[in-house]
Amino acid sequence: MFKAKAYSAASATSPLAASTIPRREPTETDVQIEILYCGICHSDLHYARDEWHGVMPAVYPCVPGHEIVGRVARVGSAVTKFKPGDLAGVGCLVDSDHACPSCREGLEQFCPNMVLTYGSPDKHLGGVTYGGYSDSIVVDERFTLRVPFHLPLAGVAPLLCAGITTYSPMRRFGVGKGKKVGVVGLGGLGHMGVKHAHALGAHVVVFTTSPGKREDALRLGADEVVVSRHADEMNKHAGSFDFILDAVAADHDINAYIQLLRRDGNLTLVGAPEKPLAVAAFGLLFGRRSLSGSLIGGIPETQEMLDFCGAHNITADVEVIPIQKINEAYERMLKSDVKYRFSIDMASLKSE
Ligand code: NAP
Ligand code: ZN
Numbered sequence: 001m002f003k004a005k006a007y008s009a010a011s012a013t014s015p016l017a018a019s020t021i022p023r024r025e026p027t028e029t030d031v032q033i034e035i036l037y038c039g040i041c042h043s044d045l046h047y048a049r050d051e052w053h054g055v056m057p058a059v060y061p062c063v064p065g066h067e068i069v070g071r072v073a074r075v076g077s078a079v080t081k082f083k084p085g086d087l088a089g090v091g092c093l094v095d096s097d098h099a100c101p102s103c104r105e106g107l108e109q110f111c112p113n114m115v116l117t118y119g120s121p122d123k124h125l126g127g128v129t130y131g132g133y134s135d136s137i138v139v140d141e142r143f144t145l146r147v148p149f150h151l152p153l154a155g156v157a158p159l160l161c162a163g164i165t166t167y168s169p170m171r172r173f174g175v176g177k178g179k180k181v182g183v184v185g186l187g188g189l190g191h192m193g194v195k196h197a198h199a200l201g202a203h204v205v206v207f208t209t210s211p212g213k214r215e216d217a218l219r220l221g222a223d224e225v226v227v228s229r230h231a232d233e234m235n236k237h238a239g240s241f242d243f244i245l246d247a248v249a250a251d252h253d254i255n256a257y258i259q260l261l262r263r264d265g266n267l268t269l270v271g272a273p274e275k276p277l278a279v280a281a282f283g284l285l286f287g288r289r290s291l292s293g294s295l296i297g298g299i300p301e302t303q304e305m306l307d308f309c310g311a312h313n314i315t316a317d318v319e320v321i322p323i324q325k326i327n328e329a330y331e332r333m334l335k336s337d338v339k340y341r342f343s344i345d346m347a348s349l350k351s352e
Helices: 042-048 151-161 162-172 188-199 211-220 229-236 281-283 299-312 322-336 347-351
Strands: 002-008 017-023 030-040 066-077 087-090 093-095 136-140 180-184 202-207 224-227 241-246 261-269 290-293 318-322 342-345
Touching: 002 066, 002 347, 017 136, 017 162, 017 281, 030 087, 030 151, 030 322, 030 347, 042 322, 066 136, 066 151, 087 151, 093 136, 136 224, 151 162, 151 188, 151 318, 151 342, 162 188, 162 241, 162 299, 180 188, 188 202, 202 211, 211 224, 224 229, 318 322, 322 342, 322 347, 342 347
Parallel strands: 180 202, 180 241, 202 224, 241 261, 261 290, 318 342
Antiparallel strands: 002 017, 030 066, 030 136, 030 342, 066 087
């Protein structure tokens, strides 16, 4: 065991603060990564403030962070994919049972024994796993990903969650040329969804509550932008979408989007608001529309997404911050005041 620097929250109401956490010595299949950048996902905030208490109660102290990019520092004797000095990425998962039907299909995110990067029981050290707001992490090589090395790393980090969470349902529902695709909420996830849908060749419409994001949405790859608070703008698109991705972090009216789907169209929720959303049955009945959810992505698809982003030069648009600004960043994220993902420069942790 060795000690790592980190930022952690001591309770649902305390700010994140500098602390020290234990990390295991790499086992023979482990990779030890010196973390260079870690994105800030809205899930980090939901979790640190225990907003998902009913589903995933937070355990304190908690160290969030699951959009990790870094440099390999050490590898175990049986590691074959990585060597010291390589770049590597870690997303929301650090282990699973490797034996269940989901694992066998490369859908580790649905393994009943999956280990999340933070807040899951840690079978090596006891307690719970600690995430990427830290200077290092030790992860089984099977959950360590190759990242595109020619792209700016601060913008690569968010691909490990925001990137895969938006890519996976788009691939599943056949987003591509000739498809009309909506993205609701231009935040960290939403802006990645726009980039993927555009790169896949779809006609992309962004729905935003922020009129000030219109120009950005077009620059990011949208073909049209709808300010969702304007009913007339919304109604123009009634019954026309093949697929809509909803990446909103707060309570909102999803029926307004369901009625924009064409026959057999699908709306997939990736946003995880604290409170349940109300669904009007008739919106689904008429047009045989469907409502789905999607959770991050498995390891093979995450690697596919990283390779896709490498080939299309796709990264997140980031505002790089020192870790000392983390609490301010959380408040700004709540106000949708970030273009479009915070990425922590972990060099800033050295001075703690
Ligand atoms: P984010 O950066 O805060 O973006 C959320 C966006 O939602 C905002 O930028 C805003 O876009 C819109 N929004 C915020 N409040 C709203 C309101 N009251 N009504 C309507 N729209 C509102 O968050 P994120 O990191 O992208 O995460 C989004 C959600 O996805 C979170 O709940 C997160 O926990 C969840 N998530 C799920 C998965 C998964 O696997 N399913 C993975 C990661 C994250 P506009 O300004 O454009 O309206
Ligand atoms: Zn996330």
